[in-house]
Amino acid sequence: MSDKELAKKIVELVGGKENIVSVRHCATRLRIVVSDKEKIQVKEVEALDKVKGSFFNSGQYQIILGTGLVNRIYDEVIKITGGPDEGQVEEKKEVVYGNKFQRAIRMFSDVFVPIIPVLVATGLFMGLRGLLTQQAVLGVFGMTPEDIPASLLTFTQILTDTAFSFLPALVCWSTFRNFGGSPVIGIVLGLMLVSPSLPSSYDVGSGVADPLVFFGFIKVAGYQGSVLPAFATGIITAKFEKWLRKHVPDALDLIVTPFITLFVGIVMALFVLGPILHYVENGVLFVVENLLFLPMGIGGLIYGSFGQLLGIFGIHHILNFLEISMLANDGWNYLNPIGTCGNVAQAGAVLAVAIKAASNKTKQVAYPSCLSALLGITEPAVFGVNLRFVKPFIMSMIGGGIGGFLASLFHLKATGMSITGIPGTLLYLNEQLPIYIFVNVVAFAVAFILTWLFGFNKKMENAA
Structure with missing residues (x-):
């Protein structure tokens, strides 16, 4: 069965495209929100070739397809359904999206899943760099770590450091994309959080640099490596942009909306959300790491x-x-x-x-x-x-x-x-x-x- 045929059968067996409110996917599962759960023919879906199982969770019917295949089937399903209708999703969310906690967890999933492949690749680069710079491995070729050219080490740092250095840009982009804002504005807003004009958070943390001080008490540094400030800023700013587009005249929208959105977003991020949420983020990490490092395993x-x-x-x-x-x-x-x-x-x-x-x-x-x-x-x-x-x-x-x-x-x-x-x-x-x-x-x-x-x-x- 081809990908196109499998996608067509899935759509039919979940009640047709008129029963589908929205479609998303994670690394292994196609996630479908439907209007009427009773129209889904679960046994027939699970009997399809290449389908490894299915279940309901958090208001979604999730079909297990596996990595790679799920991306292709998602693309084919979107072609059939034409994509989710935002107004319809909003209208039905209390019925099909589960309670507030379930929707909040799904929100985390929708934002972070799209950027995971890049971070997976970065992790593999880190592992390979660690392997190639080991004394034991280099010794096989009669080399030592000092024999590795500086230019090669710089190249490996480009592979391993870039994604995390500009992590807020990835998070803001994905957040804007999921909350109806303009993804390109999200990218720029995220890049502002790690602008070279700001002292790096790594340098500030190590004492190499001092943070900027505004109004005599607000300390500001870059947000390299931070997730929560970019996530919260992305949500609020994306919603603010949508509100602006409804109130700014069409003739001025191209100029006014991006300008005000970016200005309000960066002011809010640097002076309000960032300083507060950065401490919250560090607190959560502290608690989790201390749990993991409890004595005696x-x-x-x-x-x-x-x-x-x-x-x-x-x-x-x-x-x-x-x-x-x-x-x-x-x-x-x-x-x-x-x-x-x-x-x-x-x-x-x-x-x-x-x-x-x-x-x-x-x-x-x-x-x-x-x-x-x-x-x-x-x-x-x-x-x-x-x-x-x-x-x-x-x-x-x-x-x-x-x-x-x-x-x-x-x-x-x-x-x-x-x-x-x-x-x-x-x-x-x-x-x-x-x-x-x-x-x-x-x-x-x-x-x-x-x-x-x-x-x-x-x-x-x-x-x-």
């Missing part, structure tokens, strides 16, 4: 065990903000290694189910789900198998907790985000790689053994 045990529940409730995308902030602040992601153990544990549990299952249908779902989870895509394993039988999911929580406990004890930290399992090894191409492999093998083995012994039997399969 307790933080890793807690997050490794219960972090897997976040995906079920649809609130895991809020972690994107934390991971991006960690990487932007000191270049390391402390959540990734612990979260990876949870994903790999799902693979261990689902493999035990696949081997023990009597039903060919269960095996056909479980075996590919194991490989998918090892590649970092856990939705087929979670929603297609482990959560369906309940106990395998509990065993995976235990396996993930033990793996996270070990990862925390060994102080594992990633150079990037959003890839886990086997592809995630690219984020640990330094002295951490053997430890990364070890903790994940433990997580996988614990979940597999516990599921094999206590988490699954034929009686459970027949009941399901």
Whole structure:
């Protein structure tokens, strides 16, 4: 079945384009908001070729397709539906969008998911740079770190530093895009937050430079590496721009609206939102990092065990903000290694189910789900198998907790985000790689053994 044919069938089976309010996608799932949930033919959707499962969450019908494919199917669906109608979305949001908390979490997802691929690439560049500058690797070629040309090191810094140096521009662009503002204004506003005319936040933090002082008490510096100030500024300024366009005469819109929008946005960002939210952001990071670094690996045990529940409730995308902030602040992601153990544990549990299952249908779902989870895509394993039988999911929580406990004890930290399992090894191409492999093998083995012994039997399969 071609991408076009699959998209057409999906649209038909969710009730036709007249039943679709809006369509979005994340890294693996097509997310559809519909007018009437009862019109969706769930079994028929899940029976389609290349569809790995589906579920409802936060007012969205989410179809699991996998990385790469989901982008192509989304493009084809948009061609059929013509894209979401903003007025219709606003009119129906109380009915189809869930409660305020669910909408807030989805808002984080819609803003941060589009910029994740760039940050993933940056993380891989960081990992490769770490590999190529290791003494052991260079020694194979009879070289030392001093033999690496300065120009080559500068080139690698361009690859690894650019995205995070201009992170507010990416965040503002995506926020404007999602809240109906002009994305190009969002980019410029974000670039203003990291303007070379402002002392860099890194320099101010290290004491190399002093912040600018306005009105005798407001200290202003660049917002390199900050996420929350750019996010809040983007939301408010995008809404302000939309309001302006309704009130500024058409003849003056081209000149007046961008001018006032940028001026109000940067004043608000530098003098009001930025100083306040920067402290809030640092406070959140402080709390999370202290939780993860609780003594004796307790933080890793807690997050490794219960972090897997976040995906079920649809609130895991809020972690994107934390991971991006960690990487932007000191270049390391402390959540990734612990979260990876949870994903790999799902693979261990689902493999035990696949081997023990009597039903060919269960095996056909479980075996590919194991490989998918090892590649970092856990939705087929979670929603297609482990959560369906309940106990395998509990065993995976235990396996993930033990793996996270070990990862925390060994102080594992990633150079990037959003890839886990086997592809995630690219984020640990330094002295951490053997430890990364070890903790994940433990997580996988614990979940597999516990599921094999206590988490699954034929009686459970027949009941399901």
